[in-house]
Amino acid sequence: MRRQALDNLRDAIEANTERRSIEQLKAQGKKHVRVVSGEKVLKIIKAIVSDIVDREVGELTDRDRERIVAETKQQFDRVLKLQNEQDALLEEQKNLVEEYREKIARADGERERFQARIEEAAAAGKERESALAAELERARTSEREAVERLQKAERVVQKLEARYVNLRNTCTNYDSELQRQGEARKRLEAEIAALRERAGESEAVGQLRGDLDEMKSFLRALGEKSSGVDEETVSTLLDRLSERESFNTGALEEKFNASLDASLDKITKTMEAATAKPIDVEIEATDVVIDKLFDHHEEVLSSNLDELDVDVRTTKDGIGGNLAALKALRAGRKPQQEEPDPEEAAADVAETAETRAEPVPVGMDRLKPVREGEEKDG
């Protein structure tokens, strides 16, 4: 029985255990192992069973003992199997732990690499942020400048609008002034036309001429009549006239003179009215109009007109002679009538002689008006 039980135990152990070499055990990190023989295991089992049986059951038969041993062995096998399974599981877990440790190591490496990249990215980000900040500052500065320019432009626009309004008012006022001057001119032109009409009226002049013609005819007829009267009749008339003391020839003459004077005055006034010149009127632009045209003179911002000169030339031919001639004419004298200065005479001799020596072209004289039908010369 013992041998068979031992053989069974041996089979059970081989069935529920693995064969491992010492190198494998070392590779697993095992440095010590417990070695137990099959016989000692059987003894242990028997001892355990006996103790238990003795404690629990008391005295047993051999068959019962054998049966208990068998059951115990089975239990032991199951425990051993379970133990092995646990060992295997433990081993597996240890392997997993190793794997996880390796994974963790790899992950740590990855983490370090990512950390470095993050640091690099952070540094780069800081640089970009600085650049963006600088650009933002520049943009803000540009915006401020643009705002200032816009404000300045707005001020200029307001100024220009004010000037435009001012100029428009100036033009309106100037138009009014022009209209007023135009009306004044029209009034003057109407007066001139009226005067010219009067001058054109030949009716009054014609009537006077008619009166004069009648007078001439009357006098002519009177002369003819008087020429036909014989001398005797005339002398008789004269005698009669001389006898009439009351005959006042002076009064008649005076009356005739008065009448004649009145007629002459009338004729003179009519002729003056007929030949009167049109009235010339000078109209000056008012200072108000001129000021409004030039009120922006102060807005000349810059100019170089004072630094540059215009085209200038001088002429030796002065105006003294012209002025002297004009003054002489005003004084009623001809310029040639002035006595030459004796001191100048000697200096002028050569000039006069030169003038005298100038050849005179033939036929150099004045032209008479050419009438129709006459031959023109040269």
Added chain:
Amino acid sequence: MSGDVTTVRFNQPQPSGDADAGQEQAAQVAEAVKQAKQVAAAGAASAKKAKKETPVALGRGLDVGTANLLSATQDNSEIVVRRERNAFLEIPAEFAGNRDMLTQLNVPYVSFQDRLYVLGDASFNLANMFGKEVRRPMADGFLSPSEQDAIPMMRFIVDRLLGKPSVDGEPVYFCIPAPSIDRDNDTVYHEGIVGGIIRKLGYTPHSMNEGHAIVYSELADHEFTGIGVSCGGGMFNVCVAYKTIPAVKFSVARGGDWIDAHVAKVMGISKTRATAIKEGDLNLMEPRSREEEAVVLYYRNLISYVLQNLKQRFQLARDVPQFTEPVEVVVAGGTSLIGGFVEVFAEELQKVDFPLQIAGVRRAEDALSSVVRGCLIAAALADN
């Protein structure tokens, strides 16, 4: 203009038939010429004396022309004439660059109402550079109605020419055109504004007819009796004066620009080209091409037009004095500078049955400055 005839004297028609009468007449002519020379010599002597005796007076002349503005002042016995083109150009401020550079380049500018303006001759030089047209305050002899904003520019130019007055209220005589007989223009506005400009500068303005100014300048030896014709770019001004008193004065709205425009039109060329032909070495008596012939044709037409209207005006005028002596015609102005102008004028004058006896035609010695010189004389006389 070398070789150009500046004076034409007219020949007396010789009577046919009687030889003795002809000889007697010739003797009379010779005697008259001798007397005339004696009178001229005495006049020259007295003028020389008067020139030395007459003190330099205040007063300035101002020729307000469409193309050019001129001023004249006395400097001892000389006359100083200042000239500037009556034009300006507005340039963009961003192209102005360094304004000191403009000064160094002799470009006069003024910054006015936030704009930059170049004045005078320089404006023409810069116009091509900026592809812009110069602006002119005046057109056809008067202030341009389309350039009201240009009046301040003209004020700056006049200021440059006149400068500061020697005394407050110094007299300035400025020329104005006579009303045109062929255009409805008005001298009131023009005279008022120009006078206002001058008064604003501290002077006392007086206006004077352009043709009358030529009489003052060129007919001193003829007791200021004769006909003055100012031949400008925009118009011709005529004044018939008797001892300084203007008897007839008028203007026609045709001038050098009118000739350029018509020549360009009929010849199918640009106005600039027509102007270049006219201002080249053309002699009206010797045209050498079809274009030059066209210029001659329009010159003759213009001169004839002026003379015919002068004749009509003279005949219609009232209270015209009796011109007992033949009178001289003096022409001046830029349009009269062309070669052969005096000869053509004399020829056209002979075709007109003129109511006055004309002694001859001549061009002023300084045709461009004759008007301003006349204004200066009037101003100096007013100050005396």
